[in-house]
Amino acid sequence: MLKRYSGDEIIIRNYSESDLDEIIKLYSTFQNLPYAYLSKDENFIKYYLKHYNVNADSVLVSVKDSQITGFAIIAITIEDDVKYGNVIEFQAIDSQSAEKLIQKVEEYCSKKDVDAIIVALPPHLQKQKPIFLKQWVSFNPNIMIAKCVSPFNLLKQLFSTNNKLKKRIEGKSVIFRIDGVAYKVNSIKDGVDIDIVQLSEIPKNKLIIDLTSQNLTKILFGKLNIVLAIITGKVKVNTIRKIGFVVKLLNDLRITDAVYVSPGDLV
């Protein structure tokens, strides 16, 4: 028997297996947002549900007009004698559903006598701190760090998936010199071709953008101002005539300003 909690219009009830398909559809609300996030397909939702501290009554769904509008998976964990109500996955299509779900999460955690509750709201609800989280504190338990381990694969994947970049490079060829290794990005008929080339083979009139993989990572995540990086020599360009193009190209390389990670994604 499923427990039902009544709201004004939105009903919060416990999750049942038949809800899975509708829950997966909720993730389409992430689209067209300026943030990066880890993919969450059926396998990952099932994975979160298998968490060793998740029980049948700790997975809640919000329903409005017979449609699922949100869900929350709560795992009660104990770390250093502190009992956390860890919302390892949370999704809601609107702030009303999110608010109702948070209320029920608080009720559930209160019954479990937790010392603190942690939740990461989905990106579309994070434009500003929601009023229903007035008593909550914004925090990150740890900071996120990134490193580029393969500039070749990075350029290959970025230039093959980002249409803006493809268009920018159309009919042109650019050399990226990253950590001393030269990568030739060449526009071809079906897209972009990338090759590792010897510096001695590069004709003198070719555009060369010289930078470290660390600075490339900073550019990807909006941590480095392109113009300032060129002025300060963090990014070196062999010809001043093409500076405008380089600034635009490097700006297009920026993938996001922030990454959304839910507590369940932390490994």
Added chain:
Amino acid sequence: MEKEILIRNYNHGEEEEIVNFLNLCYGKWGDINKWKYRYLSYPTFDKDNISILEYEGKIIGHGGIHFREMILPNGAILVGLLGDGAIHPNFRGMKLHSRILRHRFEIACLKSAPLVFGWTLKGSDAYKSDVRAGFVEIKQLPAYIKIIRPEKVLKASLKDFLAKNQRVRKVFQETDFDMIFQFKEHTFSIQSIIATPKTLTFSEKDYVKIIYNEKAIKHLVNFRNMSKVKRILSLIYLLIFMKIRVKIGSIRMFFKTVLKGWTLVKTL
């Protein structure tokens, strides 16, 4: 000796040994169920995702990496997520952390994942080592915490901070007075959360008491992941606006606090 240390992938049947090893390195890491969930149940798990350092048949190092697609505003990219990096306490300072990290970078390259991500405590020893290895800090959308029992959360947070910052920990270990934190009727002392036995003895009046209120929690809970400048500014703000009050046991203690306080600020 370093040459005799083998680096290899995980083998089936080693689960219990790995869990015992992680508990030795992290204190209370968790049990076999946690490990199985984190690794065996992970949708993209492969046994190459766990790197092991072995010396004379025993595990002395561990590092995990998971592969997952990251959805970008313009496309998608395969990324590696690093976790559970640990080196046996007797083998630390031998650059084994870098070795196991490089091994995971190689695995990422083989799987065509150009970017790897990790999570660490700002300013910690691991953070400094990761920055040296070429990692850069990136912005993550914030999580939210509702603190029901501030005294417990702050104590755990401070314990973790001291465990991961050996220099700050050393300053506290060498002090001949205690620092007591008080929230309402709840108190805990720094010396009680430093695990190593205290050889120095001090009198009842040798203490500095920090009394904090609800309004200070917001700053204190984020203290761990602030930059050095932000930490100092935050402490100044809390003191000026009376969110925390400092009570000193004696006049002698006042001078001691000033001297040690300066050393502490330098290590923050």
